[in-house]
Amino acid sequence: MAKGRKADALHTEAGPTEDGNSGTAPGLPARKLAAAVIDEVLRAKLSLDDTHERLAPSYGLDAADSALARAIAITAFRRLGTIQEAINARLERGSPRNSGPFEPIMVAAAAQILFLDVPDHAAVDLAIRQLHEDARSSRYVSLGNALLRRLAREREAILAEAVDPFLDTPEWLAESWMESYGENVAAAIAESHRDEPPLDISVKSDPEGWAEKLDGLLLPTGSIRLRERGGITGLPGFDDGAWWVQDAAAALPVRLLAPKPGERIVDLCAAPGGKTAQLAAMGAQVTAVDRSGPRLRRLRANLERLALTAEIVTADAAQWQAEPFDAVLLDAPCSATGTIRRHPDVAWTKSPEDRDKLVALQARLLEAAARLTKPGGRLVYCTCSLEPQEGEAQIEAFLKAHADFVRKPVEPAEIGGLTEAIDRNGDMRTLPQQLRNETPRLSGWSGFYATRLIRL
Numbered sequence: 304m305a306k307g308r309k310a311d312a313l314h315t316e317a318g319p320t321e322d323g324n325s326g327t328a329p330g331l332p333a334r335k336l337a338a339a340v341i342d343e344v345l346r347a348k349l350s351l352d353d354t355h356e357r358l359a360p361s362y363g364l365d366a367a368d369s370a371l372a373r374a375i376a377i378t379a380f381r382r383l384g385t386i387q388e389a390i391n392a393r394l395e396r397g398s399p400r401n402s403g404p405f406e407p408i409m410v411a412a413a414a415q416i417l418f419l420d421v422p423d424h425a426a427v428d429l430a431i432r433q434l435h436e437d438a439r440s441s442r443y444v445s446l447g448n449a450l451l452r453r454l455a456r457e458r459e460a461i462l463a464e465a466v467d468p469f470l471d472t473p474e475w476l477a478e479s480w481m482e483s484y485g486e487n488v489a490a491a492i493a494e495s496h497r498d499e500p501p502l503d504i505s506v507k508s509d510p511e512g513w514a515e516k517l518d519g520l521l522l523p524t525g526s527i528r529l530r531e532r533g534g535i536t537g538l539p540g541f542d543d544g545a546w547w548v549q550d551a552a553a554a555l556p557v558r559l560l561a562p563k564p565g566e567r568i569v570d571l572c573a574a575p576g577g578k579t580a581q582l583a584a585m586g587a588q589v590t591a592v593d594r595s596g597p598r599l600r601r602l603r604a605n606l607e608r609l610a611l612t613a614e615i616v617t618a619d620a621a622q623w624q625a626e627p628f629d630a631v632l633l634d635a636p637c638s639a640t641g642t643i644r645r646h647p648d649v650a651w652t653k654s655p656e657d658r659d660k661l662v663a664l665q666a667r668l669l670e671a672a673a674r675l676t677k678p679g680g681r682l683v684y685c686t687c688s689l690e691p692q693e694g695e696a697q698i699e700a701f702l703k704a705h706a707d708f709v710r711k712p713v714e715p716a717e718i719g720g721l722t723e724a725i726d727r728n729g730d731m732r733t734l735p736q737q738l739r740n741e742t743p744r745l746s747g748w749s750g751f752y753a754t755r756l757i758r759l
């Protein structure tokens with residue numbers, strides 16, 4: 304929610320704080336939760352969504368305040384480079400040592416002052432109240448107060464200076480994208496991550512009709528892009544299970560698999576089930592495998608709402624054995640750098656070492672997927688990563704070692720005529736800045752790689 308734009312849920316007022324007594328100032332618990340989430344995600348390298356979900360209950364927030372806390376934390380990660388640079392440039396000796404929660408409180412307040420439609424005085428006062436509450440940070444109340452007031456005064460200059468799109472991208476990722484895609488494309492990727500992502504849905508049937516009913520944009524690939532964000536559970540068709548939320552690029556791998564009614568298909572890393580739902584909705588007899596019990600519970604609940612069925616198996620897909628299938632989908636665990644626009648914390652929690660470990664796991668899962676594909680069957684491998692090690696290079700190595708598999712190149716018509724999303728080998732490579740729309744929030748999609756192989 305950009306500064307200056309109307310955002311009712313974000314307007315929160317707070318009283319004066321001369322004595323540092325927090326009492327029950329409106330909006331304070333939301334700020335505390337935001338700072339706690341930022342702190343824990345950065346320190347423990349955890350996912351923002353999981354951390355928010357785990358910590359939120361102990362803050363006793365209503366839905367609006369919980370959404371505010373999430374908006375603050377997600378904005379902080381989306382613009383973390385800009386925020387850290389603005390703070391560091393105004394703290395002569397950097398953040399004080401042994402200052403407890405000083406840093407996350409400053410980052411959360413800076414996100415509000417620079418980027419969110421929150422009154423500056425509320426952001427500043429509530430941050431100061433938090434500093435008072437911890438013995439380690441209470442020594443730095445004057446410093447924090449001066450810093451935040453300066454950020455508010457100098458906001459326009461700070462934003463005008465933050466033009467370099469790589470400012471909000473960790474160095475290893477910027478280098479990786481420059482090497483893989485060239486400087487201009489890498490800059491466009493980084494730039495696109497600064498905007499909030501679009502909200503797309505997949506429908507069981509009748510995309511034209513649902514696009515009209517929901518006043519959405521019917522994308523050339525068949526997904527529908529909603530014009531408004533906000534609560535989805537109250538929209539027509541949600542309770543009836545007519546559609547589910549799924550990024551438009553994430554919906555493409557199943558299109559490449561082209562399931563036919565009655566075919567036996569295994570979805571090897573299935574939870575929370577977006578692609579399982581697509582396969583089942585197209586009439587396939589689906590087996591959904593995942594090693595995570597909690598994530599499979601979400602898959603089960605999603606399928607129940609959609610009135611779709613699949614056999615659900617909790618197992619390590621690298622070890623799991625079964626009769627070979629007509630088709631196999633492997634949506635492998637990955638660094639998820641293609642989803643940074645939706646999950647900006649990913650950029651700051653993943654490392655090249657994480658990526659390399661995942662590359663090894665993906666190779667093991669691919670071996671299992673190959674064994675489970677019957678002769679003449681299709682194997683679609685995909686990842687929501689922008690890193691070629693997890694996509695193009697992974698498949699190059701696989702094909703070198705498996706003479707019994709050949710690539711079946713993607714045809715433009717299979718992905719809505721979007722030739723820009725097909726690479727020179729005939730694999731699908733979507734980038735976050737593609738699928739442009741004049742309105743930034745309706746523009747782009749996730750970065751995905753997908754290849755379709757046939758077993759001879």
Ligand SMILES: C[S@@+](CC[C@H](N)C(=O)[O-])C[C@H]1O[C@@H](n2cnc3c(N)ncnc32)[C@H](O)[C@@H]1O
Pocket residue numbers: 571572573574575576577578579592593594595598618619620621634635636637
């Ligand atoms: C990219 S997500 C899958 C998203 C899912 N296909 C969808 O469209 O909703 C990757 C999944 O792989 C699962 N996973 C990771 N390692 C696994 C393994 N060895 N065996 C089975 N599942 C695994 C994770 O639990 C996670 O749910």
